[in-house]
Amino acid sequence: MALNKTLLKINKIPGDETGIEIKKTICGICEGSTTSCGVNAYIKDGRVIKVEGMPEFPQNQGTLCAKGNASRQYIYNKERILAPLRRVGKRGSSDFEEIGWDEAYDTIAEKLLQIKAETGPESVVFGAGFTKWLRPFAQRLGISFGSPNFATESSTCFFATEVAAKLTYGYWGGPDLSNSGCLLVWSKNVFFSATPLAKKLISAWKNGLKIIEVSPMATHLTRYADVRLGLRPGTDGALALGMAHIIIKEGLHDAKFVAEWTTGFDEYTAYVEKFTPEKTAAITGVPASFIKRAARLYAGANASSIMTSASPTVHHTNGVQNHRAIIALCGLTGNFDRPGGNYVVPETWNHVGTGVTTRHHEFTFPRSFDEMPPRVGADQFPIWTSLINESQSMYLPQQILSQKPYPIRGLVAFGYNHRMWPGSDVFLKALGKLDIFVDIDLFMTDTARQADIVLPACSSFERSQLHFYPGNHVIYTQPAIDPLGESKPDSEIIFDLAKRIAPDDDLMQHGYEACLDWVLKPAGLTVEQLKRHPSGLTISNASMPPYRKYEEGGFPTPTGKMEFVSSLLRQAGIQPLPVYNEPALSPHSEPVLAEQFPLVLGTGTRLPMYMHSRTFRNKWNRDLHPHPTITIGSRDAASRGISDLDDVILATPRSSMQVKARVTDTICPGVVNIYHGWSEIEVNHLFEPDYLDPISGFPGFKSLLCEVKKVLH
Amino acid sequence: MDKKLAFWFDIADCSGCLACVVACQDQNDFKAPDMALRQVSSLEKGEYPATIANISLACMHCGDAPCLMVCPTGAIFRHNATGVVDVNRDICIGCHSCEMACPFGAPKFAQDGKMIKCDLCITRIENGMKPACVHTCTTGALRFGYIDDLAAEKTRSASIKILESSKEK
Secondary structure, eight states, X not given: OHHHHHHHHHTTOXXXXXXXXXXXXXOOSSOSTTOOOEEEEEEETTEEEEEEEOTXXXXXXXXXXXXXXXXXXXXXXXXXXXSOEEXXXXXXXXXXXXXXHHHHXXXXXXXXXXHHHHXXXXXXXXXXSSOOTTHHHHHHHHHHHTOOOEEEGGGTTTHHHHHHHHHHTSSOOEEOGGGOSEEEEESOOHHHHOTHHHHHHHHHHHTTOEEEEEOSBOOGGGGGOSEEEOOOTXXXXXXXXXXXXXXXXXXXXXXHHHHHHEEOHHHHHHHHTTOOHHHHHHHHOOOHHHHHHHHHHHHHSSSEEEEEOSSTTTSSTTHHHHHHHHHHHHHHTTOBTSXXXXXXXXXXXXXXXXXXXXOHHHHHOSSOGGGSOOOTTTTTOHHHHHHOSSOOGGGHHHHHHHOOSSOOOEEEEESOOGGGSSSHHHHHHHHTTOSEEEEEESBOOTTGGGOSEEEEBOOGGGSOOEEEETTTEEEEOOOSSOOSTTOBOHHHHHHHHHHHHOTTOHHHHTOHHHHHHHHHGGGTOOHHHHHXXXXXXXXXXXXXXXXXXXXXXXXXXXXXXXXXXXXXXXXTTSOOSOOOOOOSSSTTTOHHHHHHSOEEEEEOOOOTTOSTTTTTTOHHHHTTSOSOEEEEOHHHHHTTTOOTTOEEEEEOSSOEEEEEEEEOTTBOTTEEEEOOOOSSSOGGGGSOTTOBOTTTOOBOTTOEEEEEEEOOO | OOSOEEEEEOTTTOOOOOHHHHHHHHHHTOOSGGGOXXXXXXXXXXXXXXXXXXXXXXXXXXXXXXXXXXXXXXXXXXXXXXXXEEEOTTTOOOOOHHHHHXXXXXXXXXXXXXXXXXOTTHHHXXXXXXXXXXXHOSSSOEEEEEHHHHHHHHHHHHHHHHHHHHHHO
16 A cells, blocks of 8 residues: 555655645746647646646647747746845846835836926837737826836747738637548648647548648648658749749639729739749749649639748738738639638737637727827838737837937836847947836846846736637636745736826726726626636636628728738838839849858747747756757758768858857758747847838848858867 | 557547656656657648647557567566556666667667667556556546557547538538
8 A cells, every 4th residue: 555655655646645736727838729739737736747638628638839838947947036026236237136016116116207207208108029819908008107108029039920811801810620632731740839729630541631831941741742842941922923823823712702892903913923932943943833722722722721830921021912812812803801711819818819808909008198198119110010919029220229219218018028129239239328128027137137127027827817728718726736835827917017107097007906807798608607617617608799790891902902902001112012122132133142041041940948048948948959050951961061060150141149059951942940938049139120020110030141050160 | 368458549639739758857866858758759741821730649458569579688568457668777788789679769868878768657547547558548548458458448439420520412
């Protein structure tokens, strides 16, 4: 019996005999509509001793990725900040002293209110790094304080795809996978970046789904793809226009939908006429026969949908137009908002759409932007500002440094990372000009070292969080463990600050859960009710919106139609068709520079063990990929005398750094990739701070020119 | 032996996501990478676009286990009911004979010098749970079960594939 008990303990079997209890929570490492997996946290004496995917959770059904499985090394990391800190040394040093929460709050409030009185509330920017769950509260806090400026990582992730969609259709929807005959996967590696989709995709494929993969890399998806289009990075728009050329020429488009529900089709048709398969092949590097096959497959299936990702199509200086050209294929073939096509589900909460209605918008935006001063980036990126309810963060360093059109003096940031900005050294310099920089984080990051006050946040295991999932599942988690040290949930920090800097916001004064009840009211849900469902609740009677919503009242665009020719872009003096222009720095656009820097550099391609900078500290993750490493094709490597795992210098016109080389034939010849976010090298020093898409302000992180040289020891 | 338990691995669906490796480390509190009792290897074939094959490997719980035969102290033993190959660390002397005999590199050695190996999470299975690596597998490539059942399932799904393809022709 004693032996049995030991075995149960060693194997972490929950129950009375071992004192191990399973508590339900969700993973917070990568947040979004396709992730935020349900987790069984094995708790013993108040500590997490093991994690695993929650089997009954519809999103991930028991699975968990390499990052989520290392959660304990994230929660109990030795770099966790356990008390509020005040900087006593120079910016960038580790010289901080511990202070109490009240002192920290009072210091912050005094300074922010002083700035508000002197130069206006807009001089304080509120923001968030990758962290998503806290954004509605943080943005409301900023607006209630009086500032229009909420600057997040979404200025370089995902939102440019939304700009493209809003310009073209007014809204957008993901693939209606269960009814699709063909899925066009445009550069998304779900097997690494959205593992809950992996089984669903494989199962759909086994049931006959045809898959087209567009990617400069061969991935695990290639195994399931009927056609793989291996394009040169940044030529996505040309490829999509080339597919449209075939579709129109062969009469495979939906003439009825196009006639009734689109504008600018004739101009579009005339434009795509130029993108013959041969010309498209010359631009993209994809063989003409593959382009034809893909176009016929996509347009010929009963119903086809497009799966795009947050960044690969829009991390280019021509990104928005590229993305518009891609999603135009959906309307062209009549696949917009139809069964098996791209199905529009309105937002329920925090960018996740379900059949449940909440007051998410009313909560987040207690005041209209029209009543406030212009946001950061409004002059430079007016299209962005008119379509996206945030500031354009990429312009933040320039405005801090230039003080134009008004000074930025304070920054309250949740999990900011200066390595998010191209020319990240410039952003570091800008941080040094602020009167007050407050960073809220779990760890003492290189960015937090620049802050005046650092407040300790906690992980998803230590807080209560509302999350909606596609399929009408909702959870309000309860803490699986107490927050470590004096750390607090970001929500508590936000509501504590609201008492001091937004006392007129009556709703916020009632606290976090009262606000959630207010948000959930139209859904007939309450926090108390959700607490009774620790694994979450599937709202079975939620009414999913109908297909073809445009048939009632048209598209939410200026013309009420799908716009091949965008009215908003035309008004702004920007080419209104989804035109193809080369990336600003490419072997075609800058042939002379390309003699010195002949390779195309892409950064940020997903790896299975990392999520931005979040899991580098986890030993189990780090050991799986210990060194900053480029991937380079075997011929490009051989011509440079480079062997696998050699030390190499990666150089762009702006900067250079030493990394390791991984020689692989899974990457398109002429292309080099490197993961971002490493602290020992500054990948974003390789980019000029103004290497941006002029429409969205998004950096061209996935198409730059570079050269690689072997380090001779 | 009543019925033999085994891992079942579909090489076609393994994406190389490494979740199984970390799940094993978390289950067993391992501190270093080479202490994971499950390893994932990838192999590229051909020119660009090369195909990638991934394999997730742990102890195979061999029917005729070489580690068990060479163990001089009898520390390595087989669970009668399930066929799982396990080690009694109390009598292991850390001689590494099993490491030399094993064709899969399954035996690992902890800081105390003694052998440690995958026991198919047999205690979890006995308590109605799946092995940690199987539970977490993101693609369904890794499963476990009684070897007869797994074989029968393979026969069934292969038969369906053959029948379907003959119907198309």
